[in-house]
Structure formats: structure tokens, C-alpha cells
Amino acid sequence: MPPPLYGTFLSATLWNSIPLHICQAENRSYIRLTEQEFNRLPADIVIECFVSLIVTCYGVINMAGKFKGIRAMADFQNKSMDTVGNRPSFYHFAHRGTKLYAGEPEEER
Amino acid sequence: MAATISTKAFCKCLLHVSKYPYCAVNGVFVADKKTFKDTREVKIVDAVPLFHQCVGLAPMLEIALVQIDTFCEANGLMIAGYYHANEHIRDNNPSPIALKIADKIQSNFSDAHLYLINNGKVDASCKKDTLMVYQHQDGKWKPLNNANFKLEQEDSTCETCADLLKARAQEDLMDFDCHLDDITNDWQNGALNERLESYS
Amino acid sequence: MAATMNFEDVRDKLRKWREDKVRNSVETADLGEYLLANYRRKLGDEVWPLYEQVSIAALDCGRLSLARLCIHAVRQQFPHSSRSKRLHGMLEEAEGEFDKARETYNDILKDDPANGLVMKRLIAIHKGQNDIPGAIKELNKYIENFMSDSEAWMELAELYIQEQHYSKAAFCFEELILSNPHHHLYHQRYAEIMYTQGGPENLEIARKYFAQAVKLNSNNMRALYGMFLSASHLAASSKATIKKKTENTKYASWAAAQIAHKYKQAEPQVEVVGEMLDKLAITSGN
Numbered sequence: 001m002p003p004p005l006y007g008t009f010l011s012a013t014l015w016n017s018i019p020l021h022i023c024q025a026e027n028r029s030y031i032r033l034t035e036q037e038f039n040r041l042p043a044d045i046v047i048e049c050f051v052s053l054i055v056t057c058y059g060v061i062n063m064a065g066k067f068k069g070i071r072a073m074a075d076f077q078n079k080s081m082d083t084v085g086n087r088p089s090f091y092h093f094a095h096r097g098t099k100l101y102a103g104e105p106e107e108e109r
Numbered sequence: 110m111a112a113t114i115s116t117k118a119f120c121k122c123l124l125h126v127s128k129y130p131y132c133a134v135n136g137v138f139v140a141d142k143k144t145f146k147d148t149r150e151v152k153i154v155d156a157v158p159l160f161h162q163c164v165g166l167a168p169m170l171e172i173a174l175v176q177i178d179t180f181c182e183a184n185g186l187m188i189a190g191y192y193h194a195n196e197h198i199r200d201n202n203p204s205p206i207a208l209k210i211a212d213k214i215q216s217n218f219s220d221a222h223l224y225l226i227n228n229g230k231v232d233a234s235c236k237k238d239t240l241m242v243y244q245h246q247d248g249k250w251k252p253l254n255n256a257n258f259k260l261e262q263e264d265s266t267c268e269t270c271a272d273l274l275k276a277r278a279q280e281d282l283m284d285f286d287c288h289l290d291d292i293t294n295d296w297q298n299g300a301l302n303e304r305l306e307s308y309s
Numbered sequence: 310m311a312a313t314m315n316f317e318d319v320r321d322k323l324r325k326w327r328e329d330k331v332r333n334s335v336e337t338a339d340l341g342e343y344l345l346a347n348y349r350r351k352l353g354d355e356v357w358p359l360y361e362q363v364s365i366a367a368l369d370c371g372r373l374s375l376a377r378l379c380i381h382a383v384r385q386q387f388p389h390s391s392r393s394k395r396l397h398g399m400l401e402e403a404e405g406e407f408d409k410a411r412e413t414y415n416d417i418l419k420d421d422p423a424n425g426l427v428m429k430r431l432i433a434i435h436k437g438q439n440d441i442p443g444a445i446k447e448l449n450k451y452i453e454n455f456m457s458d459s460e461a462w463m464e465l466a467e468l469y470i471q472e473q474h475y476s477k478a479a480f481c482f483e484e485l486i487l488s489n490p491h492h493h494l495y496h497q498r499y500a501e502i503m504y505t506q507g508g509p510e511n512l513e514i515a516r517k518y519f520a521q522a523v524k525l526n527s528n529n530m531r532a533l534y535g536m537f538l539s540a541s542h543l544a545a546s547s548k549a550t551i552k553k554k555t556e557n558t559k560y561a562s563w564a565a566a567q568i569a570h571k572y573k574q575a576e577p578q579v580e581v582v583g584e585m586l587d588k589l590a591i592t593s594g595n
Contacts, residue, residue, distance in 0.1 A: 077493075077526050077528065079329075079494075080162075080290040080494075081162045081163070081494055081498070082162065082286075082290070082331075083329050083330060083331055084494055085162065085463065085467075085494075086330045086331070086332050087460050087463060087464045087467075088330050088332070088365070089426055089429040089430075089433075089460055090429055090432065090433050090436065090460070090464045091131075091332075091365065091369065091433065092402070092433045092434075092436040092437035093368050093369060093371075093399075093402055093403040093437065094197055094198050094199065094436075094437045094438075094439070095130055095131040095196060095197065095198055095228070096126070096127075096130045096194070096198055096226075096228040096229075096231040097130025097131050097334065097335075097369060097370050097371065098130075098198070098368075098369070098370065098371030098403065099198065099229070099231065099232055099371060100127055100130055100231050100232055100233065100274075100370075100371075101130070101334075101335050101370035101371055101372070102370065102371030102372060102373075103232075103233060130370075131332065131334075131369065133471075163467070163470060163498075163501075165470045165471060165473065165505070166470065166498075166501040166502065166504075166505045167501070167504055167505040167507075168500075168501050168504045168505070168515075168531075168534065168535045168538050168539075169501070169531060169534065169535075171538060171589075172534045172538065172585075172589070175585050175588050175589050176585050178588070179584045179585045179588060197436075197439040199439060200439055204471075205473060206471075206473065289530045289531050289534075290530075292530060292571060292572060292575045293575050
């Protein structure tokens, strides 16, 4: 099934949930009016709910596309030891950069 | 015998040292094989910056040296020197790691020298005495007078290097660590080489 | 350079560098100085972490006057904060006044004895004085109290590598791997240390950890190269059994194929790589 049809499928089942809710509410009010005991919903409403749920799940999964494995630390894939290995709390300033770049801005100005 | 260091090699070495001023860095110098064969003169024509992340570990050094060796064979060059810069500004003695790597390089080429960066002299003027040269004698590395190496074009080499530093050319320099982080980064620094050629 | 960029770009760039803890101090100092000079009000509360970031960057590239300006601004706003006092201590370190810096930090610790960041500065003073054994000693004491501090373990490992105490460096990375078992860089670095130590058992461990790093991140070139190297050495070892030789030859071939594939995708270094891999396979047989 091509992707746009999954969307149509999904929308149809989601829209279908509205009349399902109305049916269920009408059923409850009928039972209250006829002073019957409410044990469970009628079988047709239950079956319709389950079928809607399965079709919705099918539509959502196919619309979402192919699942990828959840990789722990996926955010470290593109990082190198240059950034990950930086230890800012232990920086010291006795290196050649302090002499090399100290005079720079004054020259530019 | 005194080695001659080309503008390209000197500039690349200093740019490497300037790009990572808070790290220990190292690299090798490559010389022209034919010149050495004909005249026994070590004419250093290029520098290959190696590492800045962790200079003390072996595997990537092995990989780098083999890659550089392969490149040298294809281009009539040979690994003829090793440069090393310590992390601390006042640490101007070759570290045990530097000595070990220099030993390895010297075992393949007996006239190889160790060039230690004098961190206290690294500044925007890029003078020749930024490099301290060591020679392997009687199983030890002994410091030599700076007269024991010369720059190809004494005045203009330092000027070129200073200009490049001012223009922040070190940001374009790629060492072997950069190449391993992303193999599209060219450790031979072709683009920078062209830029350096335009200065000569 | 800063003048050609707009406020949002500069601010976002600096924010990213702050979050990722990137150390490019020259650019940070330049861009930060530009933002603080021209857009201080527009930054709002973000100005304070920016002042901190710029002062550290300025100290890192020797621009002490810029650092003093930023630290002064922070101290005026937060006169009693240990964070601003720590910045002042860092300024004293950069000026070479290590004894004064020590005093500053010890004063902070009197009021807040569990301030880990200040303890780390005391260790950094040892590094600033090029006293690596002293730094290692103090760092070991720190780690006894702060055993889950990954930054401290990594720092200790790097100091041990500098001193060529590879087995101790390996131990530090074992702790890091225990706390972050999915971090490919830790596995890779641990494998590099084991390889450097040498010996058949260490090579085997190195190969396994390189392989794990590749499994966690197939783009880790160091891990691929390391796997190739260690497997080649193991396969070529005279003490290896036939089974081990076959296994390691298989691993080495697989790693070589992966490396060649990555270079082919990247181009144009393909020729160099092919010859190089052959050469590595030969040299590891020596």
C-alpha cells in the first residue's frame, strides 16, 4: 500500500471513533432509561473498537516508516575526542597559546 | 651534516603547533631522497603533522607512519626528521615519548634529527630558534647548536610563516588526528601546500 | 570576522561551544568580546555564563585584560559566589601567582569543603607548575571522594599516559567503560592503551575492544584501523595456534575491507590505502 493511503486509512479509523463514542454513550443512556443493569458494552461496539484500534496501529506504524534501533549514546556518534576528551575543569594556562595569541588583538587594532 | 628546512615544512610545523597551543603535538619531516643519495644533504621539503589528541599511544602512530611511508615511496621522499612540542610552556626537554618515537624514526634513517619546539619562543614572529635540534650520538639524543640546521630562505621563510599565522591559516591545517576523525580531511594538506607555493 | 555575522548566529555559535565544551579559545574570545561590547543588554541573563566562557577563553589565549574585565563584571554582580571567586583564582593562575590562587581556592573550600570544581583547580595548579606526579597524587585523592566523576577519571588516564604508566591508565578507562558502556570512544581509547602496552594477551584484549568500538560506531576509523592492526599482529604471531591464526586473519580481512570501503566512499585516497593495508599486513608479520 502506498504511503498516502496509510494516511487515509488512519484518518478513516480515527474519524470512526466519533460515531463509536456516540454509540457507546447512547447505549449507556438507554440502559439508564430502561433501568437495566450495566454489565458490559454490546459486543458489536467492543468488536468495532478493537478493529479500529488494530487498523489505527497498522496505519500509524506504516506511516511512521522503518523503525531504527535505539542506540544508546547516539549523540556521541559524530563527536571526537577533541570535544569529548576536553576537561574544562582541569585547564591550565601555562602553554604556548598564552604567548602566541596574547598580542593579537592589539596588532589588529 | 646540517639539514635544510624548506619554507613549506617550517610553516606547516609552526602552524600545527599554533593550531593546538594547549596540547602536546608531533609530526614528521620528509626529505628529498634523490638529493640525499647524490649529495648526502638532508633537504627537508615537507612536514606531515601527526597528532594532538594523545601523542603517547602506539597504534595510530604505526598507521600514520606506514601511510606516510607509502606516500614517500610514491613521491621520491623519505622520513628524515621528527618534531615534537610538549604541552607545558616551560617544558623544553624531549619527553620519553618523544625520544621513543625519534628512536624509531632514526632506526630507519640514521641521519634523522629530533626537532623540539621551544615553547617559550613560539610567538607571532616565527623565528628559526623556535626549533631546537637534537642529534642521535652514542645511543642518546644530544642537543645541537641551531647552526646545525638552516632554513631554505632565511628571512622570507619567517615572514611567510608570520603572515600565515596572522591570516589564521592554521585553521585550515589538517593533521593525522583530523584525518582519522573524518577521512575527507586531507593529511597531506594539498590546499595549504598550494597556498604556500603562491608565497614563494 | 564577528562584525560580518549577526547577533543570533554569534550567540548560537557561542552557546553551542559552551554546551559542547569546545576549546577554541581564540575564536571564543573574539566573538564573545564582540557580543559583550555590542549586545550586552540583548543577551539578558545569558550574559553571565557568557562572561564566564569569555573570561576562561581570554585566560587561555593570554588576553588578560579582557579576562580581567569579564571577571570583574561577574564579581560585581555575584560578589559572594564561589563560582566568581573561582574565576578570580583562575586569573591568578594565568598571571603565574600560583600561591595566591591556592589561597583563594582554600578560602572557598573553608566555606564549602565539598566543592569539587575548586578541588580540581588545585590539581590544575600542579599541572600549571608542570608537576605531573603531584597532580596525579592529588587527583587520586580527589577520586577517592568523587568516584563517579568521569572527567576526573579521564584526566587521570591522560596524566598516566604522559608518564607512560599504561596499566594505570587502562584501569581509569575500565572505570569509564563501566560507567558508560555504550561510549565507543572509551572502548577505542582503552584498546589503544592495551595495544601500546603490548604482549599477546593485551593485543587480544585490544582487538576485542576495538571490535566493540566498531560495533558501537561503525564510522570510528581508529577502531577499524586498530582492529586491523591487532588482528594482523595476532595472526602473524609465532605463538598463535592455527585456530587463532585463522580467526584473526578473518578479523583483519574484514577490518581491511571496511577501511577500504570507507575510503572508496570518501575518495581520492583509495590508492594509498590499498598499498598501505598490504604494507601493514607485511610489517605486522615482522
